[in-house]
Every structure is written in structure tokens, then in C-alpha cells.
Amino acid sequence: MEKFSASEHPHLRYNPLRDDWVVVSPHRAKRPWQGQVEKKAVEDVPRHDPKNPLCPGVTRPSGQVNPDYKNTFIFDNDFPALLPGGPDPPKSDDPLFQAAPAHGNCRVICFHPWSDLTLPLMEVADIRIVIDTWANEMVNLGKVNTWVQIFENRGAVMGCSNPHPHCQVWASSFLPNEPSVKHRTQKDFKEKYGKPMLVDYLEKELAKKDERVLLESAHWVWLVPYWATWPFETMLLPRRHVLRLQDLTDDEKNDLAQMMKNLLTIYDNLFEVSFPYSMGWHGAPTGTYLEEDCSHWQLHALFYPPLLRSATVKKFMVGYEMLASSQRDMTAEQAADRLKALPRVHYKHKSD
Amino acid sequence: MEKFSASEHPHLRYNPLRDDWVVVSPHRAKRPWQGQVEKKAVEDVPRHDPKNPLCPGVTRPSGQVNPDYKNTFIFDNDFPALLPGGPDPPKSDDPLFQAAPAHGNCRVICFHPWSDLTLPLMEVADIRIVIDTWANEMVNLGKVNTWVQIFENRGAVMGCSNPHPHCQVWASSFLPNEPSVKHRTQKDFKEKYGKPMLVDYLEKELAKKDERVLLESAHWVWLVPYWATWPFETMLLPRRHVLRLQDLTDDEKNDLAQMMKNLLTIYDNLFEVSFPYSMGWHGAPTGTYLEEDCSHWQLHALFYPPLLRSATVKKFMVGYEMLASSQRDMTAEQAADRLKALPRVHYKHKSD
Ligand SMILES: O=P(O)(O)O[C@H]1O[C@H](CO)[C@@H](O)[C@H](O)[C@H]1O
Ligand SMILES: O=P(O)(O)O[C@H]1O[C@H](CO)[C@@H](O)[C@H](O)[C@H]1O
Numbered sequence: 045m046e047k048f049s050a051s052e053h054p055h056l057r058y059n060p061l062r063d064d065w066v067v068v069s070p071h072r073a074k075r076p077w078q079g080q081v082e083k084k085a086v087e088d089v090p091r092h093d094p095k096n097p098l099c100p101g102v103t104r105p106s107g108q109v110n111p112d113y114k115n116t117f118i119f120d121n122d123f124p125a126l127l128p129g130g131p132d133p134p135k136s137d138d139p140l141f142q143a144a145p146a147h148g149n150c151r152v153i154c155f156h157p158w159s160d161l162t163l164p165l166m167e168v169a170d171i172r173i174v175i176d177t178w179a180n181e182m183v184n185l186g187k188v189n190t191w192v193q194i195f196e197n198r199g200a201v202m203g204c205s206n207p208h209p210h211c212q213v214w215a216s217s218f219l220p221n222e223p224s225v226k227h228r229t230q231k232d233f234k235e236k237y238g239k240p241m242l243v244d245y246l247e248k249e250l251a252k253k254d255e256r257v258l259l260e261s262a263h264w265v266w267l268v269p270y271w272a273t274w275p276f277e278t279m280l281l282p283r284r285h286v287l288r289l290q291d292l293t294d295d296e297k298n299d300l301a302q303m304m305k306n307l308l309t310i311y312d313n314l315f316e317v318s319f320p321y322s323m324g325w326h327g328a329p330t331g332t333y334l335e336e337d338c339s340h341w342q343l344h345a346l347f348y349p350p351l352l353r354s355a356t357v358k359k360f361m362v363g364y365e366m367l368a369s370s371q372r373d374m375t376a377e378q379a380a381d382r383l384k385a386l387p388r389v390h391y392k393h394k395s396d
Numbered sequence: 397m398e399k400f401s402a403s404e405h406p407h408l409r410y411n412p413l414r415d416d417w418v419v420v421s422p423h424r425a426k427r428p429w430q431g432q433v434e435k436k437a438v439e440d441v442p443r444h445d446p447k448n449p450l451c452p453g454v455t456r457p458s459g460q461v462n463p464d465y466k467n468t469f470i471f472d473n474d475f476p477a478l479l480p481g482g483p484d485p486p487k488s489d490d491p492l493f494q495a496a497p498a499h500g501n502c503r504v505i506c507f508h509p510w511s512d513l514t515l516p517l518m519e520v521a522d523i524r525i526v527i528d529t530w531a532n533e534m535v536n537l538g539k540v541n542t543w544v545q546i547f548e549n550r551g552a553v554m555g556c557s558n559p560h561p562h563c564q565v566w567a568s569s570f571l572p573n574e575p576s577v578k579h580r581t582q583k584d585f586k587e588k589y590g591k592p593m594l595v596d597y598l599e600k601e602l603a604k605k606d607e608r609v610l611l612e613s614a615h616w617v618w619l620v621p622y623w624a625t626w627p628f629e630t631m632l633l634p635r636r637h638v639l640r641l642q643d644l645t646d647d648e649k650n651d652l653a654q655m656m657k658n659l660l661t662i663y664d665n666l667f668e669v670s671f672p673y674s675m676g677w678h679g680a681p682t683g684t685y686l687e688e689d690c691s692h693w694q695l696h697a698l699f700y701p702p703l704l705r706s707a708t709v710k711k712f713m714v715g716y717e718m719l720a721s722s723q724r725d726m727t728a729e730q731a732a733d734r735l736k737a738l739p740r741v742h743y744k745h746k747s748d
Contacts, residue, residue, distance in 0.1 A: 048483040050495070055485045056570060058494035064573040067498055069477040079557030080435075109627050125716070125723055132398040133407045139585070140597050142410035143402070146419055195715035203712025205431030212715065218408060220720035221416040232490070245492050261593040270493055311693055322715040348718050359554025363547035363564065363674040366476070368572035371477055 047228050050375050053107035057376075060233065060241060063228050064337035066273050067371040070378065073296065077238040081356045082201050084317060089160045089207045093349065098208035107394075115170055117154040124150035128214055133185045142352030143311050149185055153177055155209040162198070162318055164308035164390060171301040178325070179290040179297075181213050186288075189215035201350055201358060215371075221330055227341075233339035234235055242342035245269075246281050256380045261305055263299040266307045268380040273370045275352045276379050278313065280345040287328040287341050306388065311349065313386045322347035386391025402727050412593060412660065413578050414584065417719045418625050419723040422730065433708045434553050436669060441512045441559045449474075450560035452509045459505035467522055468529040469506040476502035478568055501537055505529055507561040514550070514561050514670055516660035516742060523653040528678070531642040531649075537567035538619075538682030539642075543575055546641075551672025553702055553710060557569045571681055578678065579693075586618035586692035594694035596631050597621075611659055615651040618659045620732040627704045628731050632659065632666050632697040639680040639693050658740065663701065663737045673701035 048055075055253035056065040078376065097104040106122045113376045118336050126148030131142035155174050156166055163171060178194050185192045197204040219227065233241040249257055249267055258278065259266040278305065286292060292300065311319035325345050326337035352359040365371055387394075398647035400407075408417040449456040451462045458474045478500030507520055507526050515523060530546050537544045548563035549556040571579065585593040601609055601619055610630065611618040621631050632655065638644060644652065663671035677697050680690035703713040704725065717723055739746075 046483050048485050050485070053485075054478055054498045055484045056498045058496070060492055063494065064576075067477060067568075067571075067572075072475055079555060080552035083432075123424055125419060125424055125725075126406055130405045131398050133405075134399050135404070138600070139589070140412055140593070140600060143413075144408040144410070146406045146408045172594040191720070193716060193720045195719050197712070197715040200432035203431055203714040214716050214720065215643045216419075216720075218417075220419075221722070222718075222720055224416075237491070241492070248490070248492060292632065322718050324715060324719040326719065332643055346719065355724075360549070361553040362565050363549040364545060364674060366546050366574075366674050367676040367678065367698065368543065368566065368568075368574055370573070373477075 051378060055271060056240060056369075059269075061229055061271075062222075063229050064227060065247070065369060066271055067369050068350045068375055069373055070375050079144060079357075079360075082329055082358060086210065090194075091158045091160045093159055095131045096159060096206065096208055098152070098154050098190040098206055098210055099159060109217070113154065113157055115156065115159075115173045118177065118181070119130055119152055121150035121152050124394045126133045126150055126214060127178065132245065144218065146216065148189055148214060150215075151181065151213045152183075153181070153211050153213065155211070162308070163313075164305055164312055165392065166209070166305070167385050168298075168301045168305055171304055172298060175289075175292075175297050175304075182288060182290045182327075182330070183214035185213060186334070188331060189205065189217060190219050190333065191216050191329050193220065193324060195322060195324035199318065199324050202322050204320075217331075224325060225331060227329065230342075239342055240285060241340045242344060243279060243285050246283070246342075253370045256376055258310070258380060259303065261299050261303050261306075264303045266303065266385070268376045270376055271338040272376045272379065273372060274348045274350065274361075276311070276347075276349045276383065278347045278383075279308070280304075280347070282343055285339075286343040287338055288330070288343060289325055289327055296361045307347075309388065309390045310349070310383055310386050313391050314383065315351060315355035317355035319349060320351065321347050323347045361393075402574075403617070403730060408721075409623045411621075411625070412597075413581055413623075414574075415577060415581050417516055417664050417721060418674065419575065419721050420621055420727055421723060421725055422727050424725045429708075432452065434706055434710060439670065443510045443512045445511060446509060449560065450504070450506050450562055451511060465506065465509055469509075469532070470529065471501035473504050478566060482747055488729050496570065498568065498570060500541055500566060502567075503533065503537075503565045503659070505533070505563050505565065507563070509519055514660070514664075515548075516657055517744065518561070518657070518665055519658055520653045521648075521658055523527060524650060525653055527644075527649050527656075528643075531644065533565050533567075534642045534679075537565060538642075538686070540683060540685040541567035541569060542571050542681050542685065543568050544682055545572065545676060547674060548674035549674050550668065550702045551583060553672045554674050558671075569683075575678060575681060582694075592692050592694045594696060595637050598635070600695075608728055610662070610732060610735050611655065613655050613658075615648045616655045618655065620728045622728055624728045624731065625724060626700045626702065627724060627726065627734070628699075628701045630659070630699045630735075632656075632699070634695055635655055637691075638695040639690055640682070640695060641679055643679055643695070646666040646704060647651045658700075661740065662735055662740045663699070665743050666735065667703060667707035669707035671701060672703065673699050675699045680683065744745045 051070050103109050132145040192215040230241045256268040261361045266280050326344040328341035350358040404423050406421045455461050484497040544567040582593045608620045618632050679695040680693035702710040
């Protein structure tokens with residue numbers, strides 16, 4: 045019988061963090077595409093727009109006026125999904141009609157006063173300020189909240205409703221679904237194998253080196269996980285065992301700022317477009333978990349970009365994916381090879 | 397303290413089928429939208445397009461010529477995600493690098509020879525033929541496959557790459573993630589409470605009647621599940637305990653054809669547009685499961701539509717949803733009220 049080749053033959057790969065499987069169909073990228081094509085991201089955003097509620101000096105829908113901020117600026121989301129107070133739903137005995145309390149804070153972090161920048165186009169020193177802001181929010185919101193989710197939706201195709209460079213923080217009284225599963229899987233792994241899962245994983249990826257590792261710096265490694273689901277999904281890991289963003293040293297934060305600039309430049313260079321994605325940080329939970337043993341956790345950032353073939357054709361996670369299992373049209377290694385081959389200088393600076 | 401009101405206060409709702417939670421933020425629908433707007437679905441599809449590989453008489457990319465079919469037409473997907481044969485990945489001892497065999501069949505079912513029709517615009521008798529085709533595929537593909545996923549991606553916004561009315565069937569040697577979780581949760585429920593979960597659930601929804609039940613017929617009930625995630629997500633359930641699509645009686649199938657026409661007409665009327673969605677059937681697994689006790693399963697169809705505010709503004713399940721938990725901007729009851737208030741005659745036939 046023919047020998048198995050991951051880049052030729054359909055197979056499943058196990059995601060040990062989510063305890064589920066992704067269908068890998070490497071041969072399928074060849075199919076023609078007659079479906080929806082996205083608009084190319086608008087590249088000519090004005091530096092300052094007096095109507096944009098995220099710009100310095102602008103009056104937001106709430107009536108508050110933004111300060112004339114110089115680097116990051118944080119405020120409470122004017123349309124928050126979670127609120128700190130409010131009544132709790134009544135308890136129900138019926139297992140099929142269960143409601144539970146949901147409290148929290150939703151905040152917006154502007155990265156920079158200029159609307160025409162994105163993280164990869166910012167100065168490393170300014171990215172470092174963003175990282176400090178993240179760490180501060182983790183500490184402050186993590187005092188009372190069980191989970192602090194920092195995330196950036198970049199690009200209209202990712203539901204981002206404002207082109208100004210910004211991210212969000214949704215902190216909650218509860219452990220959401222994804223971290224709740226990852227809390228369990230990492231705990232089980234550590235109990236069984238005596239090591240944090242992602243610490244073990246990084247060691248193994250570094251040993252295999254040329255398969256899925258994309259960039260290495262003094263303190264960080266950027267890679268395509270073996271179980272990646274989105275076409276160009278990646279993960280960013282510290283070399284050291286670190287539980288939470290606020291536990292990073294100064295050196296690690298400086299190095300992270302440079303690493304983020306480098307990796308996001310490579311992403312932008314893939315299709316020579318401001319690359320859309322949702323990204324976010326996962327680390328040990330906070331609130332009462334701050335007093336518990338969370339040594340099975342390892343801090344990591346996740347990048348979920350939707351594009352598949354070009355700047356305008358994305359991967360749709362729809363019928364089969366929603367009802368059965370996620371499916372990808374090329375292997376993690378094929379995606380890694382494409383990303384590794386890209387120039388390290390941002391396409392917008394090519395002629396400089 | 398203020399009294400809790402589900403339509404005012406953020407809360408979590410438990411999804412007993414998926415064993416996870418959805419964040420309900422009913423107050424959030426009021427926020428302004430400056431984000432991506434979808435193209436309105438093209439409504440002027442030609443009845444026959446000699447270049448469309450799904451039309452009768454057309455030569456497909458594979459070189460095969462479609463017959464001059466009169467109702468449904470089934471063929472093997474020319475770009476299948478799963479293949480029946482091929483080698484299996486080697487076994488690995490490493491828990492972090494696990495691959496598993498994935499075999500199966502991917503088929504396409506054209507609903508009708510005309511490209512300018514959709515299910516709600518088809519004759520009930522023709523929808524009945526589609527249902528029979530589904531049941532046949534379930535039987536045939538279910539002989540060797542563990543799971544037969546029938547699904548329809550409708551609309552370009554749902555990644556549908558061809559406007560001709562059709563659905564897909566992806567049958568697999570493995571139990572995919574979603575049905576695998578639902579197999580477990582329904583089994584646990586039946587062991588604990590002595591009744592199939594969804595049989596119990598339907599009884600309770602019918603008793604509450606005016607909350608989330610949308611349409612009732614002799615054999616079927618259409619409702620918004622208490623734990624719905626997508627803004628206008630719904631579920632279609634038989635009144636009788638039925639394990640699989642192929643177990644439906646003739647009467648149940650006739651009634652289902654009429655019910656599908658009715659419910660999809662209501663969906664189209666919501667924004668007076670050919671309503672995009674992914675839909676699919678979940679029932680007891682097949683293959684070797686055909687010999688096992690699967691009495692904890694209840695057949696049901698799921699409808700996941702992406703639209704939120706209008707024909708062109710969808711709900712983005714992005715950053716927070718991908719990294720933490722799904723979140724919705726109105727309650728299941730509010731969605732049910734909107735759907736219940738809609739006319740029962742298709743907007744395209746209003747003037748007839
Ligand atoms: O097979 P199609 O319709 O071309 O493809 C569509 O449905 C598939 C199954 O949900 C997805 O994997 C694809 O991303 C989507 O574009
Ligand atoms: O808060 P935004 O950016 O307006 O909204 C965006 O991100 C949120 C969090 O992922 C999602 O719930 C929204 O659907 C999306 O449009």
C-alpha cells in the first residue's frame with residue numbers, strides 16, 4: 045500500500061489543549077473558488093478623524109471626551125457585553141434550563157493616537173507600552189475577575205468595527221468555555237506527565253526545529269501548532285515557564301515587543317495587505333485562582349487569521365465545521381513553509 | 397436589589413448538548429455598527445447557466461457531464477475533503493503529536509434543476525424528494541461510515557461557492573467533534589434522568605408554549621433553543637422519538653417537507669432576503685453504532701444563520717468568541733418573538 049504522507053493524505057490531528065480533532069485535507073487547496081470575495085482592507089485611513097470615537101480629543105457616544113493621549117489610552121467600552129453589577133438569574137432545578145451569573149468589565153485599549161498605524165507599523169518602544177498596558181489591565185481586572193481576556197479583532201472581515209489600532213479586554217466573573225477546557229487538559233497533562241503541556245510542547249518543537257517553528261528570539265518562539273485549525277494560525281510562546289502576562293520580566297517584555305513587530309510584519313507580507321486576524325492571550329486564570337496552584341498553565345498568544353488563498357479569499361468555517369469538526373485545506377507544515385519564506389521587511393517599507 | 401430580567405441583564409445559559417455556556421448580553425443590541433456590511437444576496441440568478449457545474453447537462457471540472465436531471469441529482473464532490481481509501485498515518489507515542497485515520501465520502505446533492513430556486517420557493521412535493529434523497533444517503537453512506545453529516549451552506553456569506561440550490565454530505569470513518577460531545581451528553585442525561593434529553597426538552601418547551609416555540613405541525617416542532625448561540629439560531633424536532641432521518645414514516649416526511657417550506661419562508665421574510673444559514677441534521681451515529689444502543693439520541697435539524705441586524709449586517713463570532721465563549725446580543729425569547737411576528741407568505745409572493 046502507498047506510504048502515508050501528511051502533505052498528500054487526509055488525516056485527523058489531535059488538539060491536546062482543546063481535547064478535540066481537526067480534519068486535515070491537504071489535497072483540497074487545489075479546488076477552484078467561485079464564492080465570496082472580501083473587500084481588500086482600506087489602506088488609506090486618515091491619521092486623525094474627528095468623527096472616530098477612538099481618536100484623541102473626540103467626543104464618544106457616551107458624551108465623554110477622549111484626552112489628547114500620546115501612546116495608549118484605555119476606557120470602559122460604551123457598549124459592554126458584561127457589566128460589573130446587576131442582579132443574578134434565579135437558580136433553576138431543571139438541567140435543561142440553566143442560567144448562571146455573568147459579571148465583568150469590558151474595556152477598550154487604543155494602541156496609538158494615529159489611526160493609520162497598526163502594531164507592525166508601530167515603533168518597538170510604543171509596542172512595549174502596549175504590553176505594559178496589557179499587563180496592568182491583567183493585574184487590575186484580575187483582582188476580582190476569574191478571567192481577563194485580552195483580544196484584538198483586526199480588519200473588517202474579523203468584525204472589527206473601527207480601523208483605529210485598538211484591542212479589547214473582557215474580564216469576567218466566570219471562566220469562559222475555552223480557558224475552562226484548557227484548564228482541565230493542562231492539569232490532566234501535568235498530573236500524567238509531570239510537566240506543563242506547553243513547556244513540553246515547545247521543547248519538542250524546538251528539537252524538531254525546521255518543521256513548524258517560524259521565528260526564535262532570546263525569550264520567545266513563534267510557531268504553527270501541529271493542530272492548527274485556521275489556515276495560517278500561529279502561537280507565540282515564552283521560552284521560560286510563565287503563568288501570566290504580568291509575570292514577564294522587563295527583558296522578556298522588550299523582546300516581546302520586537303517579536304510582535306517581526307511576526308506581524310511577516311503576516312502582512314503574506315498577501316501584501318494589512319493582515320486580518322483575531323489574536324489574544326491565554327494564561328492562568330485570575331481572581332480566586334491567584335491563590336491556587338496553576339503551574340500546569342503556560343502563557344501563550346494565539347493568532348487566528350481567516351485568510352486562505354489571497355488578500356480577499358478567506359476560509360469559511362461553516363456547515364461541516366459548525367456541525368461536525370473543523371477542517372483545513374493544507375497542513376500546518378505547508379503553512380509554516382509559506383510563512384518562513386516571506387521577507388522580514390514590511391511590504392510598505394520595501395522601497396525605503 | 398433590582399429584580400433579574402433575562403431581557404435586561406447579562407447572564408450565562410447552559411447548552412446541555414455541548415456542555416458549555418453562552419454569554420447573553422441583551423442590552424448590547426443597541427450599539428451602533430460601523431463595521432463590515434455584506435453584499436445583499438444576488439436575487440437574479442439565471443435559471444440555467446451553462447457554465448455552472450451544478451446545472452443539468454453541464455460538464456463538471458472532472459470532465460463528467462451532468463445528466464438532464466428533473467428533481468434531485470447526487471454526485472461525488474470533485475474536490476472532496478475526505479477520500480474512501482488511502483494510507484493511514486503512523487501511530488505515535490507522543491500525546492502532543494497524535495494523528496488518526498480519516499476516511500470517508502463527500503457528495504453533493506442538487507435540490508432542483510433550476511438555479512433560481514431555493515428550498516422555501518420549491519414545491520412541497522419537490523422538497524419531499526430532497527428528504528427522501530437525504531434518507532437514502534444516510535442509509536447508503538451509513539453502512540460503512542460512523543457519521544453521515546448532511547449540511548447546507550446557503551448564501552455567499554456562509555462560504556457557499558455556488559448559487560444553485562444544493563447541499564452536501566460528508567460521511568466519515570470517525571465521529572466528528574460535535575456529534576462526539578453530543579453522544580456523551582445525551583447518554584449521560586438518559587442514564588441520569590431515564591429519558592432522551594431532547595425528548596424531555598421538547599415536552600418542556602411545549603408546556604411553556606409561548607416562549608420559544610415558533611411553529612407546530614402534526615409531527616414537527618420548530619423552536620429557538622433556550623441556549624441558542626447565533627442571533628436567529630433554531631432547531632427542528634420530530635414529536636416522536638426518532639433516532640435517524642431514515643426512521644421517519646411517510647407521514648412524517650410529508651409533514652417535514654411542508655414544515656421546511658414554512659420555516660424557511662419565515663427566515664426569508666425576516667430581512668426580505670434569501671436568508672443565509674448553515675443547516676444540518678444530527679441523529680444517532682451509523683456504521684458499527686447501528687448495532688449499539690443509541691436510544692439516548694433524538695433526531696434534530698439545526699439552523700445557524702449569521703445575520704443579526706439586517707440583510708447586510710451579521711454577527712461576528714470572532715476574538716472573544718474564538719478565545720473565550722460565544723456571545724449573543726439578544727435573548728432566545730427576543731429572537732423568537734421577532735420570528736413569530738413575521739408573515740407566513742414568502743415576500744417574493746406577496747403581490748401574487
Ligand atoms: O464545499 P464548499 O461549499 O465549496 O465549501 C464550503 O463548505 C465547506 C464545508 O462546510 C467548508 O469547508 C468551506 O470552507 C466552505 O467554503
Ligand atoms: O466589540 P466590537 O469590536 O464592536 O465587536 C466585535 O467583537 C466582539 C468580541 O469578539 C464580537 O462579539 C462582535 O460580534 C464583533 O463585531
